[in-house]
Amino acid sequence: MSLDQKAKELQRQGKPVISFGVGEPDFDTPQWIKDAAIEAMRQGKTKYTPVAGIPELREAIVRRFLREQGVEYPSAGVVVTTGAKQALYELFQVLLNPGDEVIVPSPYWVTYPDQIILAGGVPVIVPVGIERGFAFGLEHLKAAMTPRTRAVVLNSPQNPSGTVLSQDEVRAIGEFAAANDIVVVSDEVYGKLIYDGLSHRSPAAASRAARDVTVVIDAVSKSYAMTGWRIGYLITSDLKLSQAVQNLQSQLTSNANTIAQWAATAALDGADDDIVAMRDAFEARRNLMVEGLRRLPGFETDLPHGAFYCFPRVRELLDHPPRGLSWRDADELAAYLLEEANVAVVPGSGFGMPDYLRFSYATSEERIREALGRVEAALKA
Ligand SMILES: Cc1ncc(COP(=O)(O)O)c(C=O)c1O
Known part of the structure; x- marks a missing residue:
């Protein structure tokens, strides 16, 4: 949550930040669910x-x-x-x-x-x-x-x-x-x-x-x-x-x-149609994200079968950084990606695993493509 706030702060300053930090779906609540809330209020509940x-x-x-x-x-x-x-x-x-x-x-x-x-x-x-x-x-x-x-x-x-x-x-x-x-x-x-x-x-x-x-x-x-x-x-x-x-x-x-x-x-x-549609969208994004992460040097990326996160290990990258670059740990790497690529990711230390980064794909395919491209470029610097 603190990382998400930092990303939003940079966005407010006009930086084109794309956040892979979020822990919530980017979809809106389905209208029929909102209608049930409105109806409850109408009925004085x-x-x-x-x-x-x-x-x-x-x-x-x-x-x-x-x-x-x-x-x-x-x-x-x-x-x-x-x-x-x-x-x-x-x-x-x-x-x-x-x-x-x-x-x-x-x-x-x-x-x-x-x-x-x-x-x-x-x-x-x-x-x-x-x-x-x-x-x-x-x-x-x-x-x-x-x-x-x-x-x-x-x-x-x-x-x-x-x-x-x-x-x-x-x-x-x-x-x-x-x-x-x-x-x-x-x-x-x-x-x-x-x-x-x-x-x-x-x-x-x-x-x-x-x-x-x-x-x-x-x-x-x-x-x-x-x-x-x-x-x-x-x-x-x-x-x-x-x-x-x-x-x-x-x-x-x-x-x-x-x-x-x-x-x-x-x-x-209610019926599950909207949940299924959101799940299908997440699955397509997952595929895109994993494909992109597997192209990055020093990233080891598992194929996750659920939720909307990827959690690659970046130990190899930290041990063998591209020429002219170095990071003490994944926290520093995350800070570098935010500054250089304007891409927000969450360092694994918060989840008890310091050699990893968490990428949330609760964002559009277009943004996933754009942000992965920026990360790739920043790691070639
Ligand atoms: C594994 C897990 N459990 C529980 C929660 C909290 O859910 P809620 O927003 O319903 O409090 C989260 C939210 O990120 C989560 O990732």
């Missing part, structure tokens, strides 16, 4: 709702999950929050006692370790780099487990690598976690943005016992191009846990925005 959200939305969430994953949760286990971020925050707050460990595969979305620390927990970072295809697996979980392990975070498709974990691996982790009483915090916010004919599998689908140790975190933010509406949610079968989350939320924000809850209900109950 502008008051407080129950802390956990309107029953219509909680039931729509349960229906969606059942339809997509074949797993049924009780609607009393759903808590609607102000974005997935609040769901994660509240979950860690109620779940963790001081010193409890949470296994976090790296690269990770920047927020997990800090939220775990804020809750008095200890993030146990497990690096899984490009040489392993960023694929966290059961062997990693077993190796990192201690008697203090309370939870493991799974995020597939992953931010920042775009990695989609294999269905077999997800199932194995779900079953192992159930057998060892480890909570699986499954962040599925990119679950609808998957390419190459693959599909998203939640660990909750592994077995009944896996469902019961899995807390699903999701949101309409990324899949419906609704980041600004701030509607996320958690789903659990543990009603004591969902009640504890509600108790905490009732003293923080009460319910999530009422009007946005009605819009999210329409989104989840």
